[in-house]
Amino acid sequence: MVDIPPHIDQTEMYRDQIERNVKKQINRFRNAARGLTPRSCPICGYYGMFSVFGQPPRFDARCGKCNALERHRLLYLYCTRTGFLQPEHELLHFAPEAPLSRFIKDSVGTYDTADISPGRKMTHTINIEDTDLPDAVYDRILCSHVLEHVDDAKALSELHRLLRPGGAAMIMTPIVEGWAETYENANVDGPVQRNLHFGQADHVRMYGRDLRDRIRAAGFELSEYTAVEPDVLTYGLMRGETLFIATKRG
Template sequence: MILLTTILNIVPRPWLIKISYWVRPLLAFYLRGKKYQDPIDGRTFRRFLSYGYGKKRTNVLAPSTLSLERHRLLWLYLMRETDFFSRPLKVLHVAPEQAFYSRFKKQSNLTYTTTDLNSPLADVKADLCALPFSDNSFDVIFCNHVLEHIPDDTQAMKELYRVMKQGGWGVFQVPMENDREITFEDNSITDPKERTRIFGQYDHVRIYGKDYSQKLKKVGFQVEMIPYAKRFTAEEIERYRIVFDELIPLCTKDC
């Protein structure tokens, strides 16, 4: 079990995706139980796995879907607050999360396109700063925990705005420090260890603060930072292993 956990934490994501197809069943069987539940597939476990490139977070990685806190919160939001699973929608998923990929792809109501430079789950290999899609192409866009990797995040935001349909919406989650007023970035920091120490991960280039919503608004989005986890009881937060103060950045494009 220690070996499996180590693999999940240190192996580059494209390789992790490939090997996870045989790792996940082993993890799910070993950790079966009743205490915690992954709402994405409904399965229950005696505990979740630890995860994190720098500082490890305990009991956060669900073994059957490999979902983290943010994935489970977003799934609950989509299920309970939107018509994502019933309305015909054209969807773009940037850097598709494995926890969602196969489920979204099977949804008959969705025309589902994935994009990334490196992911084996990407239908279209593309740079987020220069997307190969026409203006006003997608009803819904997911771009979660991607922008913190992009040196020119403003250009990436402009591209997301360009390809979103008028009246469309998206969720663009990023790691945020809710008590930080201004986003911090320093392009001179290139050493992986130093990036991990300062930004939390070896391939992150900034730490977002409260001004994240303003950055999105400047490119044209209407933005609502939804404190969705606060709608759950303490027991539900613990059972699903979600973060009480995590925000869902809901971005819309006016008609």
């Protein structure tokens, strides 16, 4: 367990001020920075400047037309280049991302969506840790930027259970490849502390490269698709960002 340095702990006292300042600075930066060079969006065909996105802000991140981010473009390239999605597939998309929805829906036979928040119009309003859905009903699952919010052992075990033998899940999450071990800390509590420690107010850990062990521990075989040149330059991808493909043994 890592102790929290006292001066960091005091940020709770200045929480409102910090949040206001951060928002102001990010907005100022976004408005000023329109990108470094034109990029292509493989999803919608847009060619031009992408906008800044994220905290800390990233250049050339968001497509100027369909709002796709780097991770959406990487996933699109993988799927279209490998034929990963097929018309006979039944797919479940957790916490569905709008820039990907149409492409995925057009690529598979059944497109189901799932989220924990009841307000959103979803096929299933469920908790990924315990879905109540039957065993082995999907060929493909998309679970991007979800695991860092939840009990990942439970969630990965649910993904494995929901997949048919031979089926596969696409998994993405923030990861620090320089860390051998994932950083979790029971001393970290509340949105301000989680933001400081894990990079976002509702994240509960920051993965190291042992994410792979966690995926395998749920019973999956693992392969990876990583953003490399010339795709990084052409499509505005994040260097080294990795899509994990977790396959249930047939």
